[in-house]
Amino acid sequence: MGVLSFDYRPHARFIAPALDRAQLWRLTLGLVLVAGFFLVLSQLVFGTILSLLEPETARTLLRDARTGQTAGGMLLLLFQLGLLAVASGMVVIMVHKRRPSTLIGPFGPAVRHFGAVLFMMVLLTVALWVLPPYDVGAPLDLNMPVGRWLFLLPFALVAVLVQVGAEEVLFRGYLQQQLAARFRSPLIWMVAPAVLFGAGHYLPESAGSNALTIALWATLFGLLMADLTARSGTLGPAIALHFSNNISAMVLTATPDEMSGLALYVLPFGIADEAAMAAWLPVDFGFMLVSWLAARIAIRA
Numbered sequence: 138m139g140v141l142s143f144d145y146r147p148h149a150r151f152i153a154p155a156l157d158r159a160q161l162w163r164l165t166l167g168l169v170l171v172a173g174f175f176l177v178l179s180q181l182v183f184g185t186i187l188s189l190l191e192p193e194t195a196r197t198l199l200r201d202a203r204t205g206q207t208a209g210g211m212l213l214l215l216f217q218l219g220l221l222a223v224a225s226g227m228v229v230i231m232v233h234k235r236r237p238s239t240l241i242g243p244f245g246p247a248v249r250h251f252g253a254v255l256f257m258m259v260l261l262t263v264a265l266w267v268l269p270p271y272d273v274g275a276p277l278d279l280n281m282p283v284g285r286w287l288f289l290l291p292f293a294l295v296a297v298l299v300q301v302g303a304e305e306v307l308f309r310g311y312l313q314q315q316l317a318a319r320f321r322s323p324l325i326w327m328v329a330p331a332v333l334f335g336a337g338h339y340l341p342e343s344a345g346s347n348a349l350t351i352a353l354w355a356t357l358f359g360l361l362m363a364d365l366t367a368r369s370g371t372l373g374p375a376i377a378l379h380f381s382n383n384i385s386a387m388v389l390t391a392t393p394d395e396m397s398g399l400a401l402y403v404l405p406f407g408i409a410d411e412a413a414m415a416a417w418l419p420v421d422f423g424f425m426l427v428s429w430l431a432a433r434i435a436i437r438a
Contacts, residue, residue: 147370331359
C-alpha cells in the first residue's frame with residue numbers, strides 16, 4: 138500500500154444505490170429539503186421538549202445551546218445536529234427512492250471499519266497525552282470536577298457520535314454519493330462536499346483572523362474523510378476518525394474562546410490568542426494527516 142495510492146474500487150459499490158436517480162435536479166431539491174426538514178424537525182422535537190420546561194429554564198437552555206458553554210446546552214446542540222441524518226434519510230426515500238441505510242454502505246463492513254479505526258485513534262490519542270511535550274506544552278486547567286465529568290461522559294459520547302454520524306451521512310453519504318453517481322471525477326465528488334463542510338466552519342465572529350485557517354483545516358479534513366470513504370466503501374472509517382477528533386476537541390479539551398460545556402480540561406490558549414493559535418495549527422494539521430494514515434493502516438487501504 139503506497140501512501141499516494143488511490144484504490145477507490147470499493148467506492149463503486151458505495152455509490153451504486155445512487156446511480157438510478159442521480160439527476161442534478163434531484164440533488165438540488167434534496168439539499169433544499171434536507172435544510173427544510175432539519176428546521177421543521179428541530180422545531181417539532183426540541184420545541185416540544187422545551188415547551189415542557191419552565192419558561193426561564195427553556196430560555197436559559199436555548200441560550201446555552203447557541204454557545205455550547207454548558208453541558209446541557211452542548212448536549213442539546215449535538216443531539217439537534219443528529220436530525221441532519223434523519224432529514225437525509227427522509228430525502229433519499231422521497232426523492233431518490235432508496236433505503237436510508239444505503240447512505241452508510243454495507244452494515245457489516247461499516248461496523249468493522251469503525252471499530253478498527255476507532256481502536257487506532259485511541260492508541261494515537263493515548264500516545265499524544267503520554268509522550269512529551271506533556272499537557273500540549275503548557276499547564277491544563279480543569280473545567281469541572283472529575284466526578285461530574287465522569288457522570289456526563291456516557292451522554293457526551295453518545296451525543297458526539299450522533300453529531301458526527303449525522304454530518305458524515307450528509308456530507309460523505311448523501312452529497313458524495315449523489316455527486317459521484319453523476320460525475321466520475323474526484324475533483325467534484327470529493328472537493329464539493331469538503332468545501333461545503335469547510336464553509337460551515339468559517340466563523341469569523343468567534344475565530345477572528347484564524348477563521349479562514351480553521352475553515353481550510355475543516356476543508357482538508359473533509360477531503361481526507363472523502364478519501365477514507367472511497368477507499369473503504371463505507372462511512373465507518375470517516376465516522377470513527379471524526380468521532381475521535383471531536384471527542385478530543387469537545388470532551389477532553391477545549392479552548393477558552395470556544396469552551397465546550399462537556400470538556401474536562403481547558404487548553405492554555407484560545408483562538409483569540411492569535412499567535413499561540415497560529416503556532417498550534419500546524420501541529421493540528423500534522424496530527425490530522427497522521428490520523429488519516431493510521432486509519433488507512435487500520436482498514437488496510
